[in-house]
Amino acid sequence: MDGQRDEQHDDGDRDDPVTGDELPRPARSLVGPAGPLRRIGLVVAVLAVALAGAVLGVLAGGQVSTDIGPFRANLSITPARDGGTTVDIPPLGALLLDSHDGPTHLTVRLGALDQGRTEALIDDPASISRASQSAVEDVRSGVMRLGLRTLGAAVLVTLILAGLIFRDVRRTAWAGGLALLVTAGSLGTAAATLRPQAIEEPRYEGLLVNAPAIVGDARRIANDYTKYAEQLQRLVGNVSQLYTTVSALPLLEPTPGTTRVLHVSDMHLNPTGWQLIRTVVEQFGIDVVIDTGDxxxxxxxxxxxxxxxxxxxxxxxxxxRGNHDSGKTAAAVARQPNAIVLNNSTTNVAGLTIAGIGDPRFTPDKNTSPAGSGLTQQVADQVIGVGDQLAATVRNSPRPVNIALVHDPASAGPLAGTCPLVLAGHTHARQVSKLPQAPGQQPTTLMVEGSTGGAGLRGLEGEKPTPLSMSVLYFDQQKMLQAYDTITVGGTGQAQVNLERRLVENPTAGVPASATPTPTPTR
Known part of the structure; x- marks a missing residue:
């Protein structure tokens, strides 16, 4: 028996490693090194590890950071069934583009705006066109780096995973090669099915759902803005003529004790407004800037x-604050070293006592409307109510208030007789009037400023862009208004600059008495 068993073993028979019994021939063939089921199992295992490694690699390494114009952006790739691109603009929402097919989805997440690069664009008008061209190259370069990084991450993670599971060089190499093939094929499918025209047909998510209604016809605005941008250099050049124009005005000789206040309002994110503000602050010798919101x-x-x-x-x-400014906006302003945020409070700056209160509403998804128009009774009561609150603060101030600030002119009514001057904005249209006063009350002048930012993108919806406007107010040694200059730049990218000086005949009454329009020459 022993001899027979030894002879059987020599013939290749095997015992069960657990029980010691001899295995039947069918079982021996299945577990043999060349068994077909075993080969299939190995192929399936290698393929599963390659796919798992590719997915994990894409999720772990498929992202890069890059500069796109003045923005810092994060580009990432994730596995997906239908492809496409998401442009994420937190916290406003996202744009969804049907940009490509295939099992990869591209996400472009716009981060912080680089203030230095933004100001460089403003200061050098020619760089605006260069930036638009370089932005395309920025995106292309970022996507190329993202593709290479994704390929490398997918292969590396697969090799590490396969090495830990198989502990076999050959099988690990096969898994890495399959991961490279799958990842490259997915990226290649996306590139082959790319649809650049998808940018013209975005779908919106979040607050950006309101973007088409606010911006209007995007193509028309884009075409108009190109036309306006061509004249931007002329705008900057003519703004620089303002100082010369003011020097030629013979009607006002400011005394050494004159305080100059620049009133701005409703910037609405237009960076061109900052260029204009800086020019006026420097050339007019401004002491204080007052911003009535938005x-x-x-x-x-x-x-x-x-x-x-x-x-x-x-x-x-x-x-x-205006109705488009949030608490975060007010906090960001307050963090500036030279800023003072008023909310039913007073401050003393350059000898002027100023009281102010923010708008009671926060309606970023609404367009502006003329003072008090289109308001429900509840909202109208809120708007007038903040005027009542500020009027009480002005009356209780230990020092006489020279200027009161509200965003909506509809809030100004209760301030009649409490101070000589109320400044407001909101309507995007300049207006000067006297508030109705009771007998024995001091006269109160209401000055509503236009939009220093040309109403932002809204300003491009009409036939002509909304003008950029601001006013320089001159206060005498008694801190009473003696004159003011109204400055109007003829809309985003237009070259006409107009300045009018108005004298106040009786400073204690705050009534405009004369006007001298002085347009600067266009170039």
Whole structure:
């Protein structure tokens, strides 16, 4: 028996490694090194490890950071069934583009706005066209780096995973090769099915659902803005003529004790407004800048970087919230070293006592409307109510208030007789009037400023862009208004600059008595 068993073993028979019994021939063939089921199992295992490694590699390494124009952006690839691209603009929402097919989805997440690069674009008009061209190259370069990084990550993770599972060089190499083939094929499918025209037909998510209604016809605005941008250099050049124009005005000889205040309002994220503000601050010798709100459009955190230009002015900047400004906006302004945010409070700057209160509403998804028009009774009561609150603060102030600030002119009524001057914005149209007063009350002048930012993108919806406007107010040694200059630039990219000086005949009454229009020459 022993001899027979030894002979059987020599013939290749095997015992069960667990029980010691001899295995039947069918079982021996299945577990043999050349068994077909075993080969299939190995192929399936290698393929599964390659796919798992490729997916894990894409998720772990399929992302890069890059500069796109003035933005810092993060590009990432994720496995997906239908492809496409998402442009994420937190916290406003996202644009969804049907840009390509295949099992890869591209996400472009726009981050913080680089203030230095933004100001460089403003200061050099020619760089605007260069930036638009370089942005395309930025995206192309970023996508190429993203593709190479994704391929490398997919292969590396697969090799590590296969090595840990198989502990066999050959099988590990096969898994790595399959991962490379799968990942490259997916990226190649996306590139082969690329549809650049998808950018013209985006779908919106989040607050950006309102974008088409706010911006209007995007193609028409884009075409118009190109036309306006061609004249931007002429605008900057003519703004520089303002100082010469003012020097030629014979009607006002400011005394050494004159305080110059620049009133701006409703910037609505237009960076061109900062260029104009800086020019006027420097050339008019401004002592204080007063902003009556709507410095942003949506009051979002990414927009907060727009207010960083306040610190560059090196002058006190008094601000109240508009209905497009959030608490985050006010906090971002307050962080500027020269800024003062008023909310039913007073401050003393350059000898002027200023009181102000923010708008009671936060309506970033609404267009502006004329003062008090289209308001429900509840909202109208809120708007007038903040005027009542500020009037009480003005009356209780230990020092007489020279200027009161509200965003909506509809809030100004209760301030009649409490102070000589009320400044407002909101309507995007300049207006000067006297508030109705009771017998024995001091006269109160209401000055409503236009939009220093040309109403932002809204300003491009009409036949002509909304003008950029601001006013320089001159206060005498008794801190009473003696004259003011109205400055109007004929809309985004237009070259006409107009300045009118108006004298106040009786400073204690605040009534405009004369006007001298002085347009600067176009070039």
């Amino acid at each position: 410095i942003t459009d949506w009051g979002s955190e990414p927009e907060a970087s727009f207010v960083a230009s306040i610190g560059l002015l090196k002058k006190p900047y008094v601000f109240i």
